[in-house]
């Protein structure tokens with residue numbers, strides 16, 4: 174069930190047989206000339222909607238924003254500070270806990286390492302305080318790894334490339350624009366550089382020219398299956 178569409182009374186009813194809350198988290202960031210700024214939110218939220226059609230789960234209203242490092246100087250990227258992201262997600266977990274929920278899936282459409290590290294740190298802080306809860310934290314790219322392998326999509330394809338463009342082609346074809354090309358960043362190893370656009374100006378990390386709606390459908394369906402399995406495992410396991 175999508176929480177944004179139900180009433181307070183329906184929420185109260187749903188709690189009787191719904192044990193898990195999914196919190197979808199996206200980002201607002203440059204995704205090349207061809208994909209929308211909210212790509213990371215759209216992909217993960219649409220997957221959550223597919224899950225909610227198949228099993229009893231509460232999908233929280235999504236968080237559009239995340240922490241974006243590499244694309245920060247590119248036009249349209251809006252990045253949260255790590256402390257802000259942590260405080261916000263911690264606050265949301267506390268509110269769901271106060272409403273009686275103890276199983277949480279924090280699913281991110283944005284796969285940035287620092288962003289994910291903050292989400293993991295948030296979950297760590299939360300379970301330390303609430304030992305009766307179970308929390309799953311993952312990003313879409315990590316979760317899709319076995320499917321990417323099956324489809325022969327290389328590991329170097331990670332952002333606005335083949336898999337991500339395929340998902341947007343499948344979920345929101347009207348939002349895919351012209352101008353895609355293959356590109357990869359050239360960041361110097363281990364260096365923290367301020368002028369990131371010098372090393373990565375396109376916002377593309379992979380090959381979007383190989384993307385298709387058919388591949389997007391396979392990716393979406395397989396990821397839905399993977400997550401339903403994870404949700405069932407978490408719900409069946411005792412605290």
Ligand SMILES: [Zn+2]
Pocket residue numbers: 204212213282283284332333337
């Ligand atoms: Zn993305």
